[in-house]
Amino acid sequence: MKFSGINLLDELQRAELDDLRDVFNSRQVKKGAIIFSPDQEENLVFIVETGKVRIYLGYEDKEFTLGILQPGDLYSTHAGCFVQALEDGSLLTTDVQSVKRCMAEVPLFNRTMVRVLGKILQNSFSVIGGLAFKDIYARLTGYLYKEAQSSGVPVDGGIELELDLTIEQLSQILGATRQTVSTLLNNMVREGLVVKRGRSKWFIPDLKSLETAVNP
């Protein structure tokens, strides 16, 4: 999933943004490391260069994943959430001061910033809608359906889907318990909605029937 729908790395290639590139510092991150947490008040803006990065909320011993950033995604740390590297990778970071300066000087950056924020906002509204209106089964099928559409590969008349998530991680995206998600998924397997094909690899024989499971 492209979290914000806009690839900032591409944007940075534009000639108009020459001076913008200099503002960012590259920073290596190691798999599993928590890069930012809500308590530290240093405000940074960063773009994912390589690797995957998870944005999540934490409360006591529970976690809720808001989204997983991929190369090209931009994020700001002053939004009160945790940021964790899911793989070894690198970020382009800069502080908020520089961003403000850039916004004044580079109008294009400005528009992009607003666009990214708008996308993230839209995404969080759909998360709220899911949590408020739908049960876990609907959220699960909905998630699989969306992923199948955006990153599934057509194979054997069906769709193959590489999620690259453990059940636990998936449950944190859905806002549910590991056990519940595990049970629901296996129910879906028994009903033939999905077929398991190895570690976090799924085959969806008929996308249509998955869709009707989402909206009965």
Place this chain on the structure above:
Amino acid sequence: MKFSGINLLDELQRAELDDLRDVFNSRQVKKGAIIFSPDQEENLVFIVETGKVRIYLGYEDKEFTLGILQPGDLYSTHAGCFVQALEDGSLLTTDVQSVKRCMAEVPLFNRTMVRVLGKILQNSFSVIGGLAFKDIYARLTGYLYKEAQSSGVPVDGGIELELDLTIEQLSQILGATRQTVSTLLNNMVREGLVVKRGRSKWFIPDLKSLETAVNP
């Protein structure tokens, strides 16, 4: 509650924003009217001039209130949610095209825009956190506590709170059923946490004990 934390009406008074004011058209709205809905694709940006306006998500026959805008709050309609007038009032509206033009020409507007979006985003994260981590009782006490702090009036050694919401409206803010909220509230009354003082008027004898109810 100030939804975005920034009063755009004040900002518009600034001399630098003379030409910005001309971009907005005033529009009257009647109580109860649905001003925008997600299906219409006309993208507008508006500022509440007078009255109250409710932003909410809808799904089948359920509704979830994201926030209630008050004079000075800015919002954009292309975020996939409903906008309803809670009272007779007026909005300053403009289309997205003009906003884009303004953003290019008036840097201050730009920064404000980003700031507002950031605030709204932060708010929706806290909504997600509530839905994902807390039960309804915690959300209810938390809401009352926050409201008491921000808009409560100290009286008789306690705090008086005018919510101006029916139980049904409150339940839509909390993401729960009317019945559940009603029952929980009456439990709180029995425990002496809150005292009912007429239609949507509450008295909190001891804010401290309400706070411990939020975080036991």
Place this chain on the structure above:
DNA sequence: CCTGTTTTGTCGGATATCCGACAAACAAAT
């Protein structure tokens, strides 16, 4: 190949919340 660690499946009891239903209480209008 063996061994420790991570991931997954499943069960059964506890419980928060929903849902339908109904009557009481309240407010507004005639």
Place this chain on the structure above:
DNA sequence: ATTTGTTTGTCGGATATCCGACAAAACAGG
């Protein structure tokens, strides 16, 4: 004062989801 409509309180059954627990399975490293 009477009617009408809205808001509130409460009950009891249905159910989705959590939680703790445990073992099977899968994986990784030596």
